[in-house]
Amino acid sequence: MTIKTWWQKFQAAPAVVECRERKIQLATAALLIEITRADATVDEVEEKSVQVLLREHTGLEDEALGQLLVEADNAVDEAVSLVDFSRVLVDALSLEERGEVVDMLWKVAYADGRIDRYEDYYVRKLAELLYVPHARFIQAKLRASGEL
Numbered sequence: 064m065t066i067k068t069w070w071q072k073f074q075a076a077p078a079v080v081e082c083r084e085r086k087i088q089l090a091t092a093a094l095l096i097e098i099t100r101a102d103a104t105v106d107e108v109e110e111k112s113v114q115v116l117l118r119e120h121t122g123l124e125d126e127a128l129g130q131l132l133v134e135a136d137n138a139v140d141e142a143v144s145l146v147d148f149s150r151v152l153v154d155a156l157s158l159e160e161r162g163e164v165v166d167m168l169w170k171v172a173y174a175d176g177r178i179d180r181y182e183d184y185y186v187r188k189l190a191e192l193l194y195v196p197h198a199r200f201i202q203a204k205l206r207a208s209g210e211l
Contacts, residue, residue: 083155087156090148090151091152091167092134093148094145094148094149095135096113096132096136097189098171098182098186100139101182109171113171116167117131145185145188149189149193150192152164153192161193161195165186165193166207168203178208
């Protein structure tokens with residue numbers, strides 16, 4: 064390998080990592096947005112919860128976070144199914160990290176103080192798509208509801 068080839072690979076590595084992280088952020092944000100829409104009424108408290116959770120999870124500043132939310136909102140509008148978003152996370156995250164995504168989904172669902180049957184359905188379905196074990200799914204639900 065020549066020095067030039069090595070240097071090109073070295074320079075490309077951060078871009079690959081950055082692209083991977085952006086895909087993870089976008090997929091996570093899209094799933095959280097989908098939960099806000101599950102009960103057919105997007106509540107301001109749920110939207111705020113999404114922002115807080117994403118800020119904590121990604122460390123993005125306000126402008127970058129706003130851009131991520133707009134991109135994710137558009138992606139959800141254009142998506143045919145949730146499988147595309149969940150596949151990104153399954154391919155990129157460990158089981159523990161995917162469990163943390165389920166934690167965030169439940170926190171958004173509970174943000175307005177109640178769980179609608181559609182929210183419950185979507186979180187359950189997403190946990191399955193993320194290959195999160197049922198016991199971990201239940202623990203996340205109990206933590207979010209304050210019962211654990």
